[in-house]
Amino acid sequence: MIRHTTLLLLAFGLAAPVPVFADPPTSHVLSQSTATIASGDTLDSVLGRASISPNVRAEAALALAGVYDLTELRPGHRLEWAAEKIDPTRLLRLSLFVDDGVEINLSFNGPITAERLDPPIREVDRRETLTLQGPLYEALVAANAPERFAVDLTALLAGQVDFRRDIKGGESFALVWREDQLPDGSIAGEPRLNYARLELTDRVLELVASDAAGPVIVFEDGEAVQRSAAPILGARLSSVFGRRNHPVLGGVRMHTGIDYAAPVGTEVSATGAGRIIFAGTIRGYGLTVDIDHGGGVVTRYAHLSEITDTAEQGTRVKAGSRIGAVGATGLVSGPNLHYEVRVDGRPIDPTDREALSAQEIASVDDLNALTTWRKETGFKSAKMEDRG
Incomplete structure (x- = not known):
């Protein structure tokens, strides 16, 4: 009756035209879903549990592979997608959120297209000088420095120091590293160690890494004593x-x-x-x-x-x-x-001091880097009294 009356008024110009049926809200058209990748999950298995058809899953994987290696999918990564409410198996769009703030968006309007969005990253140089009063790990956490350096330094300096027995408390420790920061202040990727200095009661150990991906040079009282690399960086020592x-x-x-x-x-x-x-x-x-x-x-x-x-x-x-x-x-x-x-x-025992003997001497670049980092951390030489 209301609809008929409206049409009659329109016929005599007595009412403004109005749509007979308004577009329903988006929530009535789309079905929104999200899933967090768990251990053992793949893109196909997650979408399969959502009853997305095999053909669509295969097309989505093919489009994603053009901008992202799906073998890098890890627990904690997140998927969000939208489908038609009347047919939840038909995808309209899909987003994959992975490490370091990277977002990949797929659109299913016509041929499937993939777009990768990498957030802007700012390189930041960090340095800390502190006094050890307990385990190295606790000192790094207190200084808001990467905890992984506790494992890395233990491995890299294994031929020169035993962090469990040689640290008595009161040792001076300096560290220089570079990290990549995302716009929200969180850290992307792995930090890169440049320099470390540990003053023991009887000697000074210094570590220089001219190339984050290459070997490091260990100096004892200013003399290069070891050129080596950790077998793996950022890992947890799980068995001795x-x-x-x-x-x-x-x-x-x-x-x-x-x-x-x-x-x-x-x-x-x-x-x-x-x-x-x-x-x-x-x-x-x-x-x-x-x-x-x-x-x-x-x-x-x-x-x-x-x-x-x-x-x-x-x-x-x-x-x-x-x-x-x-x-x-x-x-x-x-x-x-x-x-x-x-x-x-x-x-x-690989952590014994004589496990790997010195094999190569430091290059000119390594010595220049040593001088640079000493100055930047307030040291003039390997001598403990030469500060400031």
């Missing part, structure tokens, strides 16, 4: 050298190396210069690389997911050369790198 309960076989057995827990695919590097004498599979160790450093010293990198194409038997490598990636091959309970040092065929 010595007797332990085997996580797979059970029972107390000798653990002939140290383990670093890290996600599958994390880069693994040679800790020193040498020649690859084995690259393949060893029972129990899984995919493995052995490097001969001379003088009877061999390092082993096991449980790898892959070995780089350049890491072939007979190939010479430098400290910091990438040789493979973390995996879970062999007798292992989860992804990790098993790192081993053998001297004349006998496994020794």
Whole structure:
């Protein structure tokens, strides 16, 4: 009756035209969904649980692959998508939110298109000088410095200092690093260590990293004593050298190396210069690389997911050369790198001071970098009294 009356008034010009049916709100047209990637999830499995058709899932994966490597999908990444409410299996748009503020948007209006949005990143140089009163990890947390440096420095300085026994309290510690900040102030990617200085009671240790991806030079009282690289950066030390309960076989057995827990695919590097004498599979160790450093010293990198194409038997490598990636091959309970040092065929604790001897001296660039970082942190030389 109301509709008929309105039409009659319009016919005599007595009412302004109004639409007979207004467009329904967007919420009546779209079905909005979101999902957080969990362990074992893939793009296909998440969309499959939402009853998205296999054809659409395949098209979405193909479009995404043009701007993002879907093998990098990790727990915690987020998917958001919109579909027709009357047909929730038909996607209208999809967004993938991954690490470092990166957002990838797909549009299904016509041919599927993908757009990757990378947030602006600002490089920031950070430095801290502090006094150790306990574990290095606690000092880094208190200074709002990257906690991962506690593991990295323990590995990089293993030949010169034992952080569990040599730190008595009161030692001066300086650190310089670079990090990438997102617009919201959060950190993108991994921080890059440039310089570290530790003043012990009887000596001064300094570490210089001229290239974030390469080896580091360790100086003791101003003299270069070691050129090496950590086998893996930013990982958690999950098992130490010595007797332990085997996580797979059970029972107390000798653990002939140290383990670093890290996600599958994390880069693994040679800790020193040498020649690859084995690259393949060893029972129990899984995919493995052995490097001969001379003088009877061999390092082993096991449980790898892959070995780089350049890491072939007979190939010479430098400290910091990438040789493979973390995996879970062999007798292992989860992804990790098993790192081993053998001297004349006998496994020794990789954290022992003599595990890897000095192999190369510092270059001119390394010495210039050492001078630069000393000045920037308020030190003139390796001597403890030369400050300010």
